[in-house]
Amino acid sequence: MRNNRRLRWAAIPIAATLAVVLAGCTQAQLNGFLPGFVEGENPVTSNTSMVSGLWTTSWIVLLIVGLITWGLIIWAVIVYRRRKGQTGLPVQLRYNMPIEIFYTIVPLILVLGFFAFTARDQAAIETPYAEPDVKVQVMAKQWAWDFNYTDEDVYSPGIQAQPADGGEPGAIDEAGLPTLVLPVDKEIEIRLDSRDVIHSFWVIDFLYKKDMFPGKSNYMYVTPTKEGTYKGKCAELCGEYHSLMLFNVEVVSQAEYDDYIQSLRDAGQEGQLGFEFDRNQNLPGTGAPELKEEH
Numbered sequence: 001m002r003n004n005r006r007l008r009w010a011a012i013p014i015a016a017t018l019a020v021v022l023a024g025c026t027q028a029q030l031n032g033f034l035p036g037f038v039e040g041e042n043p044v045t046s047n048t049s050m051v052s053g054l055w056t057t058s059w060i061v062l063l064i065v066g067l068i069t070w071g072l073i074i075w076a077v078i079v080y081r082r083r084k085g086q087t088g089l090p091v092q093l094r095y096n097m098p099i100e101i102f103y104t105i106v107p108l109i110l111v112l113g114f115f116a117f118t119a120r121d122q123a124a125i126e127t128p129y130a131e132p133d134v135k136v137q138v139m140a141k142q143w144a145w146d147f148n149y150t151d152e153d154v155y156s157p158g159i160q161a162q163p164a165d166g167g168e169p170g171a172i173d174e175a176g177l178p179t180l181v182l183p184v185d186k187e188i189e190i191r192l193d194s195r196d197v198i199h200s201f202w203v204i205d206f207l208y209k210k211d212m213f214p215g216k217s218n219y220m221y222v223t224p225t226k227e228g229t230y231k232g233k234c235a236e237l238c239g240e241y242h243s244l245m246l247f248n249v250e251v252v253s254q255a256e257y258d259d260y261i262q263s264l265r266d267a268g269q270e271g272q273l274g275f276e277f278d279r280n281q282n283l284p285g286t287g288a289p290e291l292k293e294e295h
């Protein structure tokens with residue numbers, strides 16, 4: 001009875017604090033301060049709301065755990081502080097079964113909960129499109145990107161970021177960055193490959209990145225839902241000019257996409273930039289002659 005009343009007293013300030021804090025939140029804050037979110041506009045991709053929901057909910061749960069923990073620490077420090085005239089050790093308590101059970105069960109619930117929600121969202125995001133509208137292939141290389149538009153059989157080669165002419169020291173030539181053009185509201189399958197070492201394909205506002213390995217293809221499935229230009233970068237330290245391994249993703253209307261594909265065709269960039277440009281030519285699966293064992 002007495003314990004219940006105490007708990008109620010603790011619950012009131014916690015709930016009040018949460019209500020005040022959350023009521024004062026802007027949409028951007030409720031979105032976990034993640035990049036790409038603009039109030040009143042479409043999310044950037046079909047996945048971003050799910051990712052930011054998982055992120056923000058996790059933080060709220062963890063902050064509640066934090067508030068309870070900090071509250072208990074401060075309470076114990078104040079209530080059980082050493083008072084004038086006290087000597088020796090206070091009464092030592094151990095094997096308090098209710099508390100032992102409490103701090104075994106609660107973390108277990110938290111871990112299982114985080115796991116379940118992560119697995120659910122990951123499964124949704126990683127589900128391949130049965131019939132993607134557009135297939136592209138991204139080839140990472142030290143320190144740039146090649147883009148193959150698989151269905152259209154055209155390509156766009158990229159070079160690493162160059163210094164801007166006459167700009168600030170360290171400024172880069174934005175116009176010269178490799179650019180992947182994608183149509184809006186279309187299901188896109190992106191095949192990810194590497195020509196040399198491990199890289200990682202990261203479009204910041206997509207809230208998603210995935211590693212790219214030599215000799216093994218990874219895939220990502222995404223539907224961009226807002227037109228715009230989004231910054232991308234390599235997210236896996238891959239050598240000296242890793243920081244210059246930048247690109248842009250331009251999400252455009254279908255008509256603009258068709259124009260872009262035509263411009264590549266007009267420039268003679270037909271066909272695909274294949275694995276023949278990879279640095280290592282002896283990887284399994286590349287068709288290279290394999291070493292024969294001698295008997």
Ligand SMILES: [Cu+2]
Pocket residue numbers: 140143198199200234235236237238242245
């Ligand atoms: Cu890289």
